[in-house]
Amino acid sequence: MASADVILGTENKGNSASVETVPDIVVPENVTQPNANEVDRDDNNDSVDVFINNVVCTFSTRCHLNLKRIGMEGVNVEYRRDSGKVMMRIRNPYCTATIWSSGKITCAGCTSEEDAKRAAKRIARSLQNLGFRVRFANFRVVNVLGTCSMPFGIRIGLFSKQHPHQASYEPELHPAVTYKIRSPKATLKIFSTGSITITAPSVENIQLAVQHIYPLVHEHKMPKPKVEARDYKDRD
The missing domain is CATH 3.30.310.10 (TATA-Binding Protein)
Incomplete structure (x- = not known):
């Protein structure tokens, strides 16, 4: 049974992030396990770091x-x-x-x-x-932006086909799958590299959204794309 520690942190400019560990995400036993030669075995126990990049709030004077x-x-x-x-x-x-x-x-x-x-x-x-x-009145948080990176790549084409009601994938328009969760309310952008961007109305929803999506993307895990040195030479 695969599991991953979710670590909730903040990205401050030039400052070290404060980190809080939350309960493990446990993948159901019926999750299809890939070939051992295809994905490193060590990634099953890797932690998932969730960073809060921006919190938007409003208030009235x-x-x-x-x-x-x-x-x-x-x-x-x-x-x-x-x-x-x-x-x-x-x-x-x-x-x-x-x-x-x-x-x-x-x-x-x-x-x-x-x-x-x-x-x-x-x-x-x-x-x-x-x-x-x-x-100082009517203070409330209206939007939170968070990011995380799974310890594996994701076959987003197969993922979107398995979840047609929640997922929307238009590769000609955007390289990521848009996945919407009603409860807890959150919208996720899932990339084949394993990177995920989450927008939600609170930090707690960001954390719960990652716990919700981990076992779903784990079923479609693949090796992370490797960037070779010649790729950078081509860009020069």
Whole structure:
């Protein structure tokens, strides 16, 4: 019976990732095992590292915001008059906020839900320091982007045929299979190299989506494509 440890981490620019181990993914006993000469046996026990690349959140200040004033008096801001918004950036945690005059603010760029909330509060505090009567309200995470790489390649053509209701594969348009999960809600882009990109409304859904997809793609495992040296020479 094949299993894999799922490790949930974050990719911070220049910082080491904090890692948390979650329960093993167990592949059902009826999974077809490939030829031993075709896939390395060691990959059955390899861990699957899941990295959170971006967390998008929104919140409201419950007050009108003078964008021109923010652009003139704020720090690390960019007033985009044509778009009717202000871009504000902070470094710790790294975040880019889009500020609208209605008081709605969208923050993107964090690598955890905790950092996203901390960044949102820092943005709200910066606006308070400019004299606005800001009340931090209606905070919620709206989208999370995660990535992982399986320890094997995937026959995505066969995979999409076995799951016609959830999977969509148009090789002429995109090299990946789009696989949608209703519960937990998530959308996955599955590549033949074993790389998977997941978008979901929360970090927990990212983790559950990987646990859900592992035994399904394991049935169609194949050797990982090898990049040879001459491939790089051809690109030069």
